Amino acid sequence: MSDDSQVPVEAFDPPYYVxxxxxxxxxxxxxxxxxxxxxxxxxxxxxxxxxxxxxQTPGGLGITVGYFRDAGALTQWRTNAEHQTAQxxxxxxxxxxxxxxxxxxxxSHGFVRGAQQADR
Amino acid sequence: MSDDSQVPVEAFDPPYYVxxxxxxxxxxxxxxxxxxxxxxxxxxxxxxxxxxxxxQTPGGLGITVGYFRDAGALTQWRTNAEHQTAQxxxxxxxxxxxxxxxxxxxxSHGFVRGAQQADR
Numbered sequence: 001m002s003d004d005s006q007v008p009v010e011a012f013d014p015p016y017y018v019x020x021x022x023x024x025x026x027x028x029x030x031x032x033x034x035x036x037x038x039x040x041x042x043x044x045x046x047x048x049x050x051x052x053x054x055x056q057t058p059g060g061l062g063i064t065v066g067y068f069r070d071a072g073a074l075t076q077w078r079t080n081a082e083h084q085t086a087q088x089x090x091x092x093x094x095x096x097x098x099x100x101x102x103x104x105x106x107x108s109h110g111f112v113r114g115a116q117q118a119d120r
Numbered sequence: 121m122s123d124d125s126q127v128p129v130e131a132f133d134p135p136y137y138v139x140x141x142x143x144x145x146x147x148x149x150x151x152x153x154x155x156x157x158x159x160x161x162x163x164x165x166x167x168x169x170x171x172x173x174x175x176q177t178p179g180g181l182g183i184t185v186g187y188f189r190d191a192g193a194l195t196q197w198r199t200n201a202e203h204q205t206a207q208x209x210x211x212x213x214x215x216x217x218x219x220x221x222x223x224x225x226x227x228s229h230g231f232v233r234g235a236q237q238a239d240r
Contacts, residue, residue: 008142008181008219018223020138020185022128022173026233053142055175055183061128063175063183065140067221097232099128101187103138103223112217113146 009051009067011108016050017074019066020101025094032094035086042082048073074102129171129187131228136170137194139186140221145214152214155206162202168193194222 025032043049048069056062068074077083090098145152163169168189176182188194197203210218 006144006180008144008217011219011221018138018140018221020140022175022185024126024128053181053183055142055177055181057175058178060126061173061175063173063185065142065183065185065221091231091233095231095233097128098230099131100227100229101131101138101185101225102227103225105221105223107220107222109220110218111211111215113211113215 009053009065011110012050012067012105014105014108015070016105017068017071018101018103018105019068019074019077020103021064021066021098023062023064023098024060024096025062026096028093030093031089035089039083039086042080043077046073046077046080049077071104129173129185131230132170132187132225134225134228135190136225137188137191138221138223138225139188139194139197140223141184141186141218143182143184143218144180144216145182146216148213150213151209155209159203159206162200163197166193166197166200169197191224 040052043052043066046068050067050069052067053065054063066077068077160172163172163186166188170187170189172187173185174183186197188197
């Protein structure tokens with residue numbers, strides 16, 4: 001998934017969930033971009049989806065972080081049939097390696113230059 | 121912190137902790153690289169430090185994920201005096217905005233092309 005906007009997802013009130021997906025891609029990327037865009041469209045439809053951050057080092061590591069209100073939202077995303085088909089294709093074609101870490105946020109903090117700060 | 125190696129940190133046996141740090145940098149980056157390298161050196165000395173992933177979209181979002189065995193290791197890192205000084209300078213000079221999400225990993229999964237897979 002890719003959302004290379006300049007504004008990182010905010011610090012929500014815990015608890016919420018993060019899905020940290022770190023990837024190294026193969027040379028074979030045909031269809032990747034389209035599927036990626038479709039997945040981003042799909043995940044935004046999940047009730048409890050909070051946002052997504054993505055960073056990609058050229059020729060290096062990609063990190064995507066999905067934010068979800070609760071475990072149920074994540075389960076819904078994980079078991080989505082179209083998402084599962086895309087994952088399968090990802091393993092077959094697009095990813096050299098990846099790691100997924102699903103975690104419950106206990107503490108969060110945001111900083112914006114010139115704004116008042118809040119710990120959560 | 122920057123470790124743009126091609127191999128993402130592995131899926132450990134839960135529970136463990138992730139600190140997800142998403143950043144947008146300012147134009148003022150003098151001293152950033154040196155401090156960053158020093159912080160990476162420091163964090164590796166923390167008992168319970170498991171690894172670090174970093175991805176940076178050119179001109180866009182940076183995401184750093186630190187992995188720690190337990191909350192105590194994270195506390196040690198958070199309260200490290202040299203780290204706190206660097207954070208202060210980061211807010212004063214290097215970061216336009218950032219978000220930190222500290223979370224306890226409940227589930228993890230790794231994929232390596234051509235290898236046997238394991239859910240954790």
